[in-house]
Amino acid sequence: MEIDGTLALVTGAAGAIGSATARKLAANGARLILADRDEERLVEVAEELGELSDIEVATVVGDVSKEAHHRELLAAADGLGGVDIVVLNAGVYLPGLLWEVPLAQWELQVNVNFWGVLHGLRTTVPGMIDRSRGHVVAISSGAGILATPGLAPYVATKHAVVGMMESLRHELNRVCPDVGASVVCPGNVRSDMAKNSLLVADISDEQLGPVTSSLAKQIRAGVESGTEPAVVAEAIVDAIVANKFWVLPHPELGWVAVDRMERLRSGNEPADLLG
Numbered sequence: 001m002e003i004d005g006t007l008a009l010v011t012g013a014a015g016a017i018g019s020a021t022a023r024k025l026a027a028n029g030a031r032l033i034l035a036d037r038d039e040e041r042l043v044e045v046a047e048e049l050g051e052l053s054d055i056e057v058a059t060v061v062g063d064v065s066k067e068a069h070h071r072e073l074l075a076a077a078d079g080l081g082g083v084d085i086v087v088l089n090a091g092v093y094l095p096g097l098l099w100e101v102p103l104a105q106w107e108l109q110v111n112v113n114f115w116g117v118l119h120g121l122r123t124t125v126p127g128m129i130d131r132s133r134g135h136v137v138a139i140s141s142g143a144g145i146l147a148t149p150g151l152a153p154y155v156a157t158k159h160a161v162v163g164m165m166e167s168l169r170h171e172l173n174r175v176c177p178d179v180g181a182s183v184v185c186p187g188n189v190r191s192d193m194a195k196n197s198l199l200v201a202d203i204s205d206e207q208l209g210p211v212t213s214s215l216a217k218q219i220r221a222g223v224e225s226g227t228e229p230a231v232v233a234e235a236i237v238d239a240i241v242a243n244k245f246w247v248l249p250h251p252e253l254g255w256v257a258v259d260r261m262e263r264l265r266s267g268n269e270p271a272d273l274l275g
């Protein structure tokens with residue numbers, strides 16, 4: 001799908017990958033609806049984009065884990081002629097050992113990373129099918145095709161997003177091939193996600209136990225030295241233009257996934273990627 005003149009909706013738009021994607025979409029001529037739970041940072045991003053171009057930018061503050069928020073986003077989009085591109089990007093990760101992570105933190109990650117995407121798909125895909133036009137993008141992660149220790153809830157939700165998006169792609173191909181779907185599986189990307197996620201969960205580093213703390217440091221160091229978010233944004237826009245399903249901004253992850261599948265096929269122990 002050509003981007004110029006479309007209406008694009010981005011969740012988690014105040015964050016690193018979301019704001020970079022919004023910038024790239026605006027640079028290609030899309031009008032924008034930007035959503036995030038963090039009003040202050042969202043307004044900053046919208047103002048920056050408004051100053052960069054004369055592109056129309058609307059903002060909606062809300063929680064992606066709530067279906068009502070997605071209905072509000074849909075109403076905003078319908079008021080502007082209907083959404084063409086949806087980028088479901090909001091996400092959180094909270095490190096911890098599977099049996100130690102409190103249920104409330106499991107639920108938070110499932111609610112944001114899984115339900116936040118599913119609600120977005122359920123509200124926007126039917127209208128796209130009616131108009132025979134559109135593209136939905138879900139931001140999963142390398143953790144959606146590989147599993148690391150210390151991140152079981154995040155890994156589980158990101159695997160769920162990959163599986164769900166692949167099923168959706170097959171269904172759209174049968175029902176309405178003019179509507180595209182992509183799933184994005186980046187490796188480490190430079191962002192404040194660790195800090196932002198702890199804020200969302202209302203917890204601090206000091207509350208993490210010793211093993212979790214050491215794994216958390218390793219994961220955070222990877223994120224802080226990660227690829228620039230603009231690289232992911234560019235891969236997302238390319239995938240929308242070319243209607244490409246798999247988006248791997250770190251192509252080397254494809255080979256790690258192949259190694260995983262080979263271990264699965266031959267019955268060998270999975271590799272511990274943080275070992």
Ligand SMILES: NC(=O)c1ccc[n+]([C@@H]2O[C@H](COP(=O)([O-])OP(=O)(O)OC[C@H]3O[C@@H](n4cnc5c(N)ncnc54)[C@H](O)[C@@H]3O)[C@@H](O)[C@H]2O)c1
Pocket residue numbers: 011012013014015016017018035036037038062063064065089090091092112139140141142185186187188189190191192193194196197200223226
């Ligand atoms: N940074 C990485 O290394 C990396 C790697 C792979 C995948 N990802 C994925 O990319 C996406 C964006 O991550 P990022 O690195 O830009 O992080 P980020 O923290 O900069 O951005 C995430 C945004 O989501 C928002 N958000 C969180 N919970 C929300 C909720 N309930 N409702 C609405 N908004 C909410 C936050 O306020 C934040 O602005 C996430 O889905 C993440 O899992 C990130």
